[in-house]
Every structure is written in C-alpha cells, then in structure tokens.
Amino acid sequence: MKTLVLGLGNPILGDDSVGLRVTRALEGVLNKEQVTIIEASLAGLDFLDLVTGYDRAIIIDAIQTREGKAGQVYRLEPEAFNTTLHAASPHDVNFTTALELGKKLGLALPQQIVIFAIEVENVTSFSEECTPEVERAIPVVTDMVMAELATSS
Amino acid sequence: MRKITIDPVTRLEGHGKIEIFLNDAGEVENSYFQVPELRGFEKFAEGRLAEDMPQITQRICGVCPEAHHMASTKALDALFHVDPSSLAKKLRQIFYNAFYVTDHVTHFYILGGPDFIMGPDAPVAERNILGVIAKVGLELGGAVINIRMKNHHIIHMLGGRAVHPVFGLPGGVSKGLNEEERQEVEQIARDSVEFAKLSLQVFDDIVLKNKEYVDMIVSDAYTHRTYYMGLVDENNKVNFYDGKVRVVDPEGKEFAKYAPREYLDHVAEHVEPWTYAKFPYLKKVGWKGFVDGKDSGVFRVAPLARLNAADGMATPLAQEAYEKMYSTLGGKPVHHTLAMHWARLIEIMQAAEELLKLSQDPEITSPDFRTIPTATPDEGVGIVEAPRGTLTHHYITDERAIIKKANLIVATLNNMAAVNMSVKKAAMALIKPGIEITEGLLNRIEMAWRPYDLCLACATHALPGSSPVPIYVYNSKGILIKSLS
Numbered sequence: 001m002k003t004l005v006l007g008l009g010n011p012i013l014g015d016d017s018v019g020l021r022v023t024r025a026l027e028g029v030l031n032k033e034q035v036t037i038i039e040a041s042l043a044g045l046d047f048l049d050l051v052t053g054y055d056r057a058i059i060i061d062a063i064q065t066r067e068g069k070a071g072q073v074y075r076l077e078p079e080a081f082n083t084t085l086h087a088a089s090p091h092d093v094n095f096t097t098a099l100e101l102g103k104k105l106g107l108a109l110p111q112q113i114v115i116f117a118i119e120v121e122n123v124t125s126f127s128e129e130c131t132p133e134v135e136r137a138i139p140v141v142t143d144m145v146m147a148e149l150a151t152s153s
Numbered sequence: 154m155r156k157i158t159i160d161p162v163t164r165l166e167g168h169g170k171i172e173i174f175l176n177d178a179g180e181v182e183n184s185y186f187q188v189p190e191l192r193g194f195e196k197f198a199e200g201r202l203a204e205d206m207p208q209i210t211q212r213i214c215g216v217c218p219e220a221h222h223m224a225s226t227k228a229l230d231a232l233f234h235v236d237p238s239s240l241a242k243k244l245r246q247i248f249y250n251a252f253y254v255t256d257h258v259t260h261f262y263i264l265g266g267p268d269f270i271m272g273p274d275a276p277v278a279e280r281n282i283l284g285v286i287a288k289v290g291l292e293l294g295g296a297v298i299n300i301r302m303k304n305h306h307i308i309h310m311l312g313g314r315a316v317h318p319v320f321g322l323p324g325g326v327s328k329g330l331n332e333e334e335r336q337e338v339e340q341i342a343r344d345s346v347e348f349a350k351l352s353l354q355v356f357d358d359i360v361l362k363n364k365e366y367v368d369m370i371v372s373d374a375y376t377h378r379t380y381y382m383g384l385v386d387e388n389n390k391v392n393f394y395d396g397k398v399r400v401v402d403p404e405g406k407e408f409a410k411y412a413p414r415e416y417l418d419h420v421a422e423h424v425e426p427w428t429y430a431k432f433p434y435l436k437k438v439g440w441k442g443f444v445d446g447k448d449s450g451v452f453r454v455a456p457l458a459r460l461n462a463a464d465g466m467a468t469p470l471a472q473e474a475y476e477k478m479y480s481t482l483g484g485k486p487v488h489h490t491l492a493m494h495w496a497r498l499i500e501i502m503q504a505a506e507e508l509l510k511l512s513q514d515p516e517i518t519s520p521d522f523r524t525i526p527t528a529t530p531d532e533g534v535g536i537v538e539a540p541r542g543t544l545t546h547h548y549i550t551d552e553r554a555i556i557k558k559a560n561l562i563v564a565t566l567n568n569m570a571a572v573n574m575s576v577k578k579a580a581m582a583l584i585k586p587g588i589e590i591t592e593g594l595l596n597r598i599e600m601a602w603r604p605y606d607l608c609l610a611c612a613t614h615a616l617p618g619s620s621p622v623p624i625y626v627y628n629s630k631g632i633l634i635k636s637l638s
Binding site: 041049097 | 191192193194196197209212213218259263281282283286291294295298301302305317
C-alpha cells in the first residue's frame with residue numbers, strides 16, 4: 001500500500017508547527033521504502049496535488065476547537081469535517097471541498113485518509129517554540145501514527 | 154469509534170469576522186471587518202541573517218509564499234547593493250508569472266466565480282466550486298486543476314521545491330533552465346494563454362451578457378472613488394515584479410511615482426482601537442477616516458488598482474482585454490470593486506503572455522544567473538506586486554548582514570481601509586428597515602470584500618482548511634439577529 005505521511009503547519013508560528021514536528025520525529029523511525037513523509041505548509045487545492053496517487057494518507061495537523069485543551073489529540077476521518085461549503089474563505093477551498101472536488105474530477109485520491117489533529121493554543125505569535133502542552137503531545141502522536149501504520153501495511 | 158464533529162466556526166475564535174450594528178430604525182449604524190493580526194514578526198526577524206529572510210518570510214503566509222520570497226529577494230539585492238543580471242531578472246519573472254497564473258486562477262474559480270456562475274442568491278451549498286462544475290461541466294474544473302498543476306511545475310522546477318522555494322538569492326537566483334526545461338515552460342505558457350482566453354470568454358458569457366450582473370458591478374453599493382497604487386515599468390505599463398510604485402488620484406491623474414526605497418515618504422499607517430491591523434494611507438494626503446474621495450488618503454491595491462495606476466498592459470492580448478474593460482465600464486479609472494474580478498482575468502493573460510515571451514528569450518538558457526555581491530550590506534527595500542497588492546519588505550542590518558530592523562507592509566493590509574468601507578457601504582445599501590435579512594443578502598455584502606482576494610493572517614492549517622469570515626448582524630440592543638458563517 002502506497003502510504004503518505006503528511007505533516008502540515010507553519011514552522012515559525014508557534015504551535016502551528018506541531019504537525020511538522022511530528023513528521024520530523026517520524027523521519028528517524030519509519031521505513032521510508034514503504035512510506036513517503038512530506039512536510040508542507042499549505043491547504044486547499046494544493047493539498048490535492050500532494051495526496052493524489054497514494055492509497056493511504058495520514059495527515060498530522062494542528063486544530064482549534066471551541067472546548068479544546070492544548071495538547072489534546074484527535075484521530076479523525078474526513079467525514080468529521082462536515083464543514084460548510086460556504087465560499088467565505090479569503091483565498092482557497094476548505095478540506096472537505098478540496099476532497100469532494102478531487103473525487104468529482106476522478107483524481108486518484110487515497111482510499112483511506114486518517115487525520116491526527118492536535119489541539120493548539122498559540123498560532124498568532126511568531127515563534128519556533130510550541131507551548132509545553134503541545135510539545136508533550138508530539139511523542140504521543142508519533143506513537144499513534146506508528147500504530148496506525150502497523151494496522152494494515 | 155465515537156463520531157467527532159468539528160464545528161468550523163470554532164476555528165474562528167480570534168480569527169476574522171464582520172460585525173454589522175443596526176440603529177433603532179433598523180438601518181446600518183456601523184460595521185467592522187476585523188482581521189487577525191499575527192504578532193511579533195519584527196522581533197522574530199531581529200538577529201537573524203538577512204540571507205535567510207527569503208526562506209523565513211515566505212512562511213508568514215500560506216497563500217502567497219512566492220510573493221514574500223520575491224519581495225525579500227529584491228530587498229536583499231538592495232541591501233547588498235547588487236544588480237542581478239538581465240538573465241536572473243528574467244528567470245525570476247518566469248517563476249513569478251507562473252505563480253500569478255496559479256494564484257489568480259484559484260481566486261477566480263474558487264471564490265469570485267461562484268457568485269456569478271451560481272448567482273449571488275444561490276444556496277450556500279451550491280455557491281462554490283462544486284456547484285460551478287456541476288453547472289459548467291467537469292471539463293472546466295479539470296482545466297482549472299490542470300493549469301494550476303502545470304504552473305506549479307514551473308515553480309517547482311526553478312524553486313527546487315513544490316512550495317516554499319529556495320530560488321531567490323541576492324544578485325540572482327539559485328538555478329537556471331536547460332533547453333528541455335525551457336521547452337516545457339514554453340508549452341505551459343502556451344496552454345496558459347489559451348486558458349486565459351477561455352477564462353475571459355467565460356466572464357464574457359456569464360457576467361457581461363447578463364444585464365443584472367453588469368448593473369450590480371456598476372452600482373453605487375460596490376463603488377468607491379479612491380486613489381490606486383501599483384508597480385509600473387518604464388513605459389507606465391503594469392508590472393508584477395519590478396519598477397516604480399505609481400499612485401493615481403480618483404480622477405486617474407498621476408499623484409506620485411517613487412522608487413521602493415522612498416516608500417516611507419509616501420505611505421503611513423493609521424491605528425484604530427478596535428483592531429490590531431494597521432491601515433496604510435497616503436501620507437501626503439493624510440488620514441481623514443474611512444471615506445473616499447480626493448481628500449482622503451485611502452488608496453487601493455490589487456488587480457483593478459494596478460490597471461488603474463498604469464497606462465496599459467505590457468502584452469498585446471492583455472492590452473486588448475484591458476481596453477475592452479475600460480470601454481465597457483465607462484473609462485478610467487474604474488471605481489467598481491466587483492470589476493476586480495475582471496481585472497484579475499486580464500492579469501492572468503498578461504502573466505501567461507509574459508511567460509511565453511520569456512520562455513522564447515534567446516538568453517534564457519544561458520548560465521549567468523547570479524552576480525555575487527561584494528558590497529557591505531546596510532539597508533534595503535524590495536517591492537513586488539503580490540497578486541493581492543503592493544508588498545514591501547524593508548531590512549536594516551549591520552555590516553555582517555544581521556537584521557537590526559525589519560518592516561513589512563503586507564499586500565492585503567493596504568486594502569483594509571477600503572475593505573471596511575466596502576463592507577459598510579454594501580451593508581447600508583442592502584439592509585433596510587422592513588427588509589428581511591436573508592442569506593442571499595449577507596452574501597451580497599460578502600461580495601463587497603471577496604474581490605480584494607484577502608490573504609488574512611492565518612495559520613496554515615488544513616483543518617478544516619479555510620478561515621471563513623462570518624458576518625454577524627446586531628440590532629440596536631446589541632442582540633445578534635442574523636449571521637452567515
């Protein structure tokens with residue numbers, strides 16, 4: 001199974017870098033012949049360019065929810081994002097729309113997409129550090145991704 | 154497994170929002186468009202090597218990394234007092250024009266297009282790219298994805314990476330083109346010119362042939378008489394990459410024309426108590442509040458502003474389209490915010506035509522793409538036109554090129570005063586006592602800011618993947634009576 005592990009985030013925007021940090025931690029432990037690891041700072045349609053051609057994608061990203069506590073980890077599937085299709089984004093489509101569009105256009109999207117989302121706190125001040133709660137979640141998520149990869153590869 | 158549902162609105166705590174306040178009579182009293190402002194970049198930059206800035210600054214924004222990369226690279230040219238070779242400038246422009254095609258195409262088809270193709274009153278669930286392909290056909294959707302991918306390929310080829318290029322260096326670029334790559338660029342450029350033609354045709358068929366839409370474009374609700382700013386070349390033609398900054402007044406007369414290093418003589422920033430965002434204005438006119446006209450220092454940037462601020466386009470087919478726009482909308486300057494969508498398509502044509510011309514340039518495959526700087530660094534300003542407006546990077550360093558001070562005027566912020574005015578004016582025109590505030594009505598308010606192609610300071614989360622800007626309407630008691638998110 002051709003698998004992509006995709007870490008998303010901004011490396012200089014505090015907790016937003018958490019997805020990238022997890023992929024960096026995985027770099028050292030994964031067998032890269034079976035798994036492709038990519039770090040990226042993008043969203044929307046660019047996301048389609050990245051995941052096309054893989055059977056499975058594991059995405060690691062930061063998230064903010066209303067009641068969330070920094071460092072909480074969620075394992076999600078794309079259906080969790082029953083987001084609005086309202087085109088109110090300043091520039092690009094959201095995750096759901098991008099996937100939907102990819103399907104309609106017949107792109108070779110992964111049959112399985114799993115998202116590990118880490119609840120974050122600071123994403124508005126430039127910094128190369130994560131808050132301690134988010135920092136502590138990094139090894140936890142790394143293990144979760146390893147376990148996920150072991151389930152069916 | 155427990156099903157977890159994520160409410161997208163929750164992503165918005167601390168993010169952008171529009172609030173509209175009504176008076177006792179039910180008319181619009183005031184409105185505020187608040188944007189999240191990322192903090193601490195200047196401090197973050199201090200003490201770092203200037204040479205790293207093209208890599209660091211492109212991380213500021215998930216939408217236009219290439220624009221920051223290029224503004225920063227040009228600031229380094231100035232900082233190190235080095236003039237890149239003509240080849241280096243041409244390679245940078247190949248890269249930059251390819252970026253323009255991808256960025257403008259995304260905006261038109263994902264955001265601007267749906268309002269017109271589906272109609273402003275279409276249900277939310279249909280007024281998006283999915284609705285567009287359902288209506289216009291999968292073929293166009295495929296063409297959009299395809300042309301973006303091809304131009305990304307050029308960015309990747311020169312930039313070394315698909316996103317966050319390692320391309321610009323003080324005095325030049327890191328990589329040239331070989332003959333095989335040149336041929337690829339040429340083919341992609343040809344395809345892009347064809348795509349630009351198709352897009353202008355789509356606009357013609359769907360928007361211009363619909364009287365209701367043309368009436369809406371020229372209506373007062375979406376019109377502001379402001380100053381306009383944009384880079385121009387030595388012939389005063391639109392230039393995305395280089396040149397002088399030209400400002401025209403609301404009558405279209407040249408008000409100022411200056412080199413990047415002089416920007417602080419012309420632009421100042423106004424602060425309001427209700428937002429972190431600063432509002433740039435023309436220093437020599439002065440800040441008179443959120444008002445239009447010749448006496449107000451409010452100016453606009455981005456596609457329509459660039460066309461208004463120039464005497465024409467730099468390429469023939471774009472020039473043809475430019476002339477058509479101005480003759481259709483009653484001459485220069487055009488003050489109608491919604492015409493930005495049209496101007497954006499005209500710019501796709503210029504970017505594609507320039508790409509083609511550059512790909513056929515006899516020296517484009519030669520090896521002289523870097524001039525090694527030898528002077529001592531001190532201070533440098535670089536300005537490019539980001540797709541969403543004039544973008545300024547300014548660095549002051551010590552003699553080792555370590556940053557002492559960095560100042561950035563981000564493209565989108567130049568438009569923030571006008572965006573606030575646009576939202577308020579549309580709201581005042583549309584919300585009237587006794588008229589039900591429908592989703593379609595709120596979308597028409599949203600249409601007043603959408604053309605600006607704002608790149609709000611947002612983290613680059615994929616989840617849920619966009620930062621929607623909700624609209625909240627409050628009555629005179631401060632009670633929320635309607636929202637669209």
